[in-house]
Amino acid sequence: MTYLTKTAVILTLLATAACTDTAGGFFGGNSGSDISGAGIGNIDESSLEYFQVSIGSTVLFAVDQSSLSGATIAILNAQAGWLNANSAVTLVIEGHADERGTREYNIALGSKRASSVRDYLVSQGIADSRISVVSYGKERPIAVCSNASCWSQNRRAVTIVNGGMGV
Numbered sequence: 018m019t020y021l022t023k024t025a026v027i028l029t030l031l032a033t034a035a036c037t038d039t040a041g042g043f044f045g046g047n048s049g050s051d052i053s054g055a056g057i058g059n060i061d062e063s064s065l066e067y068f069q070v071s072i073g074s075t076v077l078f079a080v081d082q083s084s085l086s087g088a089t090i091a092i093l094n095a096q097a098g099w100l101n102a103n104s105a106v107t108l109v110i111e112g113h114a115d116e117r118g119t120r121e122y123n124i125a126l127g128s129k130r131a132s133s134v135r136d137y138l139v140s141q142g143i144a145d146s147r148i149s150v151v152s153y154g155k156e157r158p159i160a161v162c163s164n165a166s167c168w169s170q171n172r173r174a175v176t177i178v179n180g181g182m183g184v
Contacts, residue, residue: 065178068099076134078172080115083129085137093134096176097141107180110134112152113159115168120154127152134174 060067068074074096076089085093100106112127112134131150139145160167 062099063103068096068178072096072099074176074178075173077169078130078174080168080172081126082172083126083133085133090137093137094141097138097143100138100143100147101141105180106178107147108149109177109179110138110148110150111157111175111177112150112154113157113171113173113175114155115171116155116158116163117168118155120156123154124152125154127154130172130174134176 060070062071072095073092076085076092078084078089079086100108110131112129112131114123114126114130118126128150131152135145135148135150138148155171158167158171159173160170
């Protein structure tokens with residue numbers, strides 16, 4: 018693994034740890050024990066498990082934004098490295114929004130978020146033909162409550178690996 022990839026993985030782990038809660042973690046994983054670093058060395062770096070646990074599939078956005086932050090770019094750089102090394106996989110980028118705003122506005126915003134992620138991955142060498150995007154707007158929240166802590170978790174794009182892994 019290159020120095021840049023290792024750095025991106027470490028930044029991703031730190032960002033993930035900062036976003037976890039006591040009920041199994043932000044990304045819906047198990048107890049979060051794998052995220053802490055224990056056992057990660059035993060995961061095959063070409064596996065889907067490595068992608069999900071060590072790199073992460075979710076990036077977050079600011080309110081009403083589809084621009085990529087520094088933390089988002091670090092995660093996407095790690096994703097791009099893994100995707101370039103696993104060139105047979107295809108993926109879907111899901112765009113999501115929080116519950117505020119109209120359905121139409123949130124579908125459009127989710128689409129912009131997913132497209133921003135796709136465009137960045139393409140700029141990093143991932144073939145556009147491997148990527149499709151879908152927007153769910155506010156229809157598939159991962160946190161359900163009417164406050165900032167939930168809204169911030171729902172403003173996201175999720176990279177779903179859906180083909181070429183033999184699974």
